[in-house]
Amino acid sequence: MAMATDIGEAKKQTAAPPAPKRRPRNSTGRLRIMAYQVAVLIAIVAVWQIGLWTGTLKPYVYGTPWGVMQAFAEQIANGTLLRHFWVTGQEVIIGFVIGCSLGSLCGLMLWLSPLWAKILHPYMIALNGVPKIALAPLIIVWFGLGMESKIAIAAIITFIVAFLQAYKGTQEVDQDLIRLMKSLGATQWQTFRKIVMPGSVPWIVSALRLNVGFALIGAVVGEYISAEEGLGYMVYYAGQLYDLDSVWVGIFSLMFMALILEAVVARIEKMLDMEK
Amino acid sequence: MSIGQETVLEANEARVVYNEDSDNPVEAVRSISLDLRKGEVLALVGPSGCGKTTLFNAIAGLIPLQGGRVSVGGIEVEKASGHVGYMLQKDLLLPWRSVIDNVTLGLEVRGKPKGEAKKIAQELIERYGLGGFEHSKPSGLSGGMRQRVALMRTLAFEPEVILLDEPFSALDFQTRILLQSDVKRIIREEGKSVILITHDIGEAISMANRIVVLTNRPATVKTVHEVPWGDEVTDPVAVRDRPEYQEMFSTIWQELELTNGQQGKTMKGAA
The missing domain is CATH 3.40.50.300 (P-loop containing nucleotide triphosphate hydrolases)
Structure with a gap:
C-alpha cells in the first residue's frame, strides 16, 4: 500500500477514472450546443480576418483564412494532404495499439509479482518523471528514418503511460476484496482474473484517453526530427518556408485526427462500460 | 433449527x-x-x-x-x-457484475460449473426476496439490498x-x-x-x-x-x-x- 501511494505522488500524468458523463437532456439541447460550437469557430475566424483587415495581424506571420482554404484545396487536389494524413495516421494508430496493449498487459501482470514491483519501483518513478519525448532522438537512431521509428516512439511513450496507469489500477483495488477472495480460498490467478483485472479497467481506459495525445505527440515529434512524409513533416517543412497557410492546414488536420481517435476511444469506453 | x-x-x-x-x-x-x-x-x-x-x-x-x-x-x-464465509460492513459487491453473478462468486472460486452455480444463486435470490433483481447491477440497489446480496454470496458456497x-x-x-x-x-x-x-x-x-x-x-x-x-x-x-x-x-x-x-x-x- 505504501508503495502505491509513493507512485501516486510521483505521478503527474495520471488521471482519475473518468466520472460518469451526464446525458444531454434532449435532442434540442444537443442541437443548440452544436450551433454554439459552430458559432465559436466562426467567431475565431472572424476575429482573425478582422485582425488582418485592420492590419493588427500580419498575413506573413499569421497566415490568412482564405490562404488556408486555398492551401487546403490545393493539397487535397494533388493528394499530398491525404498521403501525409495517412502516414501519420498509421504511425499513431499502430504505435497506440502496440503501446497500449503491451503496456496495460505488463502493468496488470506486475500485480502478480510484488517482488518485481518493488524492484522496478525506482525505474517506474524515473520513467514517469522523464519527458518521454526526450527519448525520440535515440529511437530514431535505433529504428531508422522511416515510419518504423515514429511508430516506435508512439509505442514506447504510450507503453509507459499505459503500464504505469494499469499498475496503479491494480494497486487501487480494494484490499478487502482481495481479502474476501483469499478467505474464499481463491488462488492468486483467480483473484487476478476475477477482481484485479476487471477492477483496473477504469484506469486502463483513462490511460487510453491520455495516450491519444501521447501517440500523436510521439509521431509528430518523430517526423519533426527526421522524415520525408507525414503531417509533422509537412508542418515543419512549411514552417521552414514561412508557408504559414500550409502550417495551419497541417495543424487542423492533426486536430481532426485527434477528434477521430478520441471518438473511437470514447466508443471503446462505452463498450467496456456496457459490459460492466 | x-x-x-x-x-x-x-x-x-x-x-x-x-x-x-x-x-x-x-x-x-x-x-x-x-x-x-x-x-x-x-x-x-x-x-x-x-x-x-x-x-x-x-x-x-x-x-x-x-x-x-x-x-x-x-x-x-x-x-x-x-x-468460513465473510461478511463485512462494506458489502464488497463487484460493481461490474450483476446481482446473480455476485452471488455465484464463491461457487466459481470453488470450480462449480456455471449452470449449477447460477441455479443455486437464483434459488437463494428468490427465496430471500430479491427476485427480479438478479440482473441488476449493485449500483442500482439500496444499502440494505446490497447487504442482502452479500449475505447470499456468503450462504451460496455453504x-x-x-x-x-x-x-x-x-x-x-x-x-x-x-x-x-x-x-x-x-x-x-x-x-x-x-x-x-x-x-x-x-x-x-x-x-x-x-x-x-x-x-x-x-x-x-x-x-x-x-x-x-x-x-x-x-x-x-x-x-x-x-x-x-x-x-x-x-x-x-x-x-x-x-x-x-x-x-x-x-x-x-x-x-
Whole structure:
C-alpha cells in the first residue's frame, strides 16, 4: 500500500477514472450546443480576418483564412494532404495499439509479482518523471528514418503511460476484496482474473484517453526530427518556408485526427462500460 | 433449527502478535478461547480496536497464529481455504457484475460449473426476496439490498461458519433493524453457525444466543453471557421488549465501561 501511494505522488500524468458523463437532456439541447460550437469557430475566424483587415495581424506571420482554404484545396487536389494524413495516421494508430496493449498487459501482470514491483519501483518513478519525448532522438537512431521509428516512439511513450496507469489500477483495488477472495480460498490467478483485472479497467481506459495525445505527440515529434512524409513533416517543412497557410492546414488536420481517435476511444469506453 | 451439541469452531488460547520478530511487536490478541456450536449465533462485543477483526482474520486463516489453535469442523485452520464465509460492513459487491453473478462468486472460486452455480444463486435470490433483481447491477440497489446480496454470496458456497464483521453498521436505523431480523431468520433457516462482531450491544443481545465480552487490546475473553430466551424469541424487535433485555444491556454496558475506564487510566499512566 505504501508503495502505491509513493507512485501516486510521483505521478503527474495520471488521471482519475473518468466520472460518469451526464446525458444531454434532449435532442434540442444537443442541437443548440452544436450551433454554439459552430458559432465559436466562426467567431475565431472572424476575429482573425478582422485582425488582418485592420492590419493588427500580419498575413506573413499569421497566415490568412482564405490562404488556408486555398492551401487546403490545393493539397487535397494533388493528394499530398491525404498521403501525409495517412502516414501519420498509421504511425499513431499502430504505435497506440502496440503501446497500449503491451503496456496495460505488463502493468496488470506486475500485480502478480510484488517482488518485481518493488524492484522496478525506482525505474517506474524515473520513467514517469522523464519527458518521454526526450527519448525520440535515440529511437530514431535505433529504428531508422522511416515510419518504423515514429511508430516506435508512439509505442514506447504510450507503453509507459499505459503500464504505469494499469499498475496503479491494480494497486487501487480494494484490499478487502482481495481479502474476501483469499478467505474464499481463491488462488492468486483467480483473484487476478476475477477482481484485479476487471477492477483496473477504469484506469486502463483513462490511460487510453491520455495516450491519444501521447501517440500523436510521439509521431509528430518523430517526423519533426527526421522524415520525408507525414503531417509533422509537412508542418515543419512549411514552417521552414514561412508557408504559414500550409502550417495551419497541417495543424487542423492533426486536430481532426485527434477528434477521430478520441471518438473511437470514447466508443471503446462505452463498450467496456456496457459490459460492466 | 435448534442448536446442536456439536462444536463447529473451537479456539484454544489463540494468540496473535503483529511484527513478532521486530523491535516493537504488537500483541493484538492475547489469549482467546471460545467454542461455537452448530446452529448457534455467537456475538463478540468489545471496545473498538480491541482485536476483534484480527481474531476474525485468524479464524479465516488469513493471518497466522502465534500461539494456541483454531479449528473449524475439527480441522485445524492453517490457511484460507473457504471454510468460513465473510461478511463485512462494506458489502464488497463487484460493481461490474450483476446481482446473480455476485452471488455465484464463491461457487466459481470453488470450480462449480456455471449452470449449477447460477441455479443455486437464483434459488437463494428468490427465496430471500430479491427476485427480479438478479440482473441488476449493485449500483442500482439500496444499502440494505446490497447487504442482502452479500449475505447470499456468503450462504451460496455453504461455509461451515459465517463471520459477520459489523455487517449492519453502515445502514440507517430502520434498515438495520429490518435486516437484523431478516438475517437472523435466514441463518436460522439455513442452520448456519455464526460469529457476529458488533459495537451495538442491542444488536448483540437481539441476534445472538451467547455474547462474549472482550477486554481491551490485547484481547482476552472477559465474560460470556447466555441469552435467557434461547431460541424462543427470534424477532429482534420483540426481544427488545423482554425485561431481561434491559438487564443484560446494562450489565454488558457496565462491563464495557469498565474496560474503557481502565484504558483511560493506562493511557494517563503512560503519558
